Amino acid sequence: EVRLVQSGAELKKPGETLKISCMVSGNVFTDDWIGWVRQVPGKGLEWLGNIYPGDSDTVYNPSFQGQVTISADKSIATAYLHRSSLTASDTGIYYCARHRTGSGWYPDYWGQGTLVTVSS
Amino acid sequence: DIRMTQSPSSLSASVGDRVTISCRASQNIDNFLVWYQQKPGKAPKLLMYAVSTLESGVPSRFSASGSGTDFTLTITSLQPEDFATYYCYQSFTTPYTFGQGTKLEIK
Numbered sequence: 001e002v003r004l005v006q007s008g009a010e011l012k013k014p015g016e017t018l019k020i021s022c023m024v025s026g027n028v029f030t031d032d033w034i035g036w037v038r039q040v041p042g043k044g045l046e047w048l049g050n051i052y053p054g055d056s057d058t059v060y061n062p063s064f065q066g067q068v069t070i071s072a073d074k075s076i077a078t079a080y081l082h083r084s085s086l087t088a089s090d091t092g093i094y095y096c097a098r099h100r101t102g103s104g105w106y107p108d109y110w111g112q113g114t115l116v117t118v119s120s
Numbered sequence: 121d122i123r124m125t126q127s128p129s130s131l132s133a134s135v136g137d138r139v140t141i142s143c144r145a146s147q148n149i150d151n152f153l154v155w156y157q158q159k160p161g162k163a164p165k166l167l168m169y170a171v172s173t174l175e176s177g178v179p180s181r182f183s184a185s186g187s188g189t190d191f192t193l194t195i196t197s198l199q200p201e202d203f204a205t206y207y208c209y210q211s212f213t214t215p216y217t218f219g220q221g222t223k224l225e226i227k
Contacts (some may be wrong), residue, residue: 094163
């Protein structure tokens with residue numbers, strides 16, 4: 001079974017940089033799209049973007065393009081989400097998820113979530 | 121962006137009840153509709169995809185229907201473990217978008 005394990009909770013100050021990781025096992029890492037979804041109080045679930053680790057092809061939500069960077073390290077089957085210049089509105093839970101293809105793209109296996117708190 | 125609107129936002133029901141949750145897309149998404157269940161402190165769990173295909177391991181008391189812009193999720197004979205928040209999601213086009221959620225509570 002596919003398993004995604006994310007890095008631990010983060011407490012950041014406004015303006016700081018965030019990088020969270022997602023280690024994937026149980027699949028061929030380079031053959032699946034891995035994406036990031038965030039859950040922010042009051043804004044629900046938001047898809048941020050996906051990466052195909054096989055060739056590092058990325059697709060971003062235009063609302064977050066330029067604000068987040070998704071990357072992957074094939075050698076350790078790990079995907080990353082990078083966000084600079086954090087603000088309080090970035091506070092929330094960030095999930096990585098394997099995205100199944102076939103009827104569009106949709107998350108099927110999810111990580112446990114990483115709580116990110118941005119506060120001065 | 122395609123806006124997904126769920127109704128109701130919250131719902132109270134009893135064990136054994138039948139409930140229906142609606143999801144409307146702001147434009148035609150054909151059959152690219154997915155349903156998730158989320159319990160407090162947990163990641164969403166995939167229930168159904170392509171409108172009405174049940175994910176492996178999901179009980180058959182869950183069913184769904186619809187096409188185009190209007191979709192429904194039905195749970196027959198509610199069980200205690202079904203009380204959770206349910207989200208629809210369109211996988212038709214980027215940016216992929218979720219509904220705002222329907223919280224199903226015990227009456």
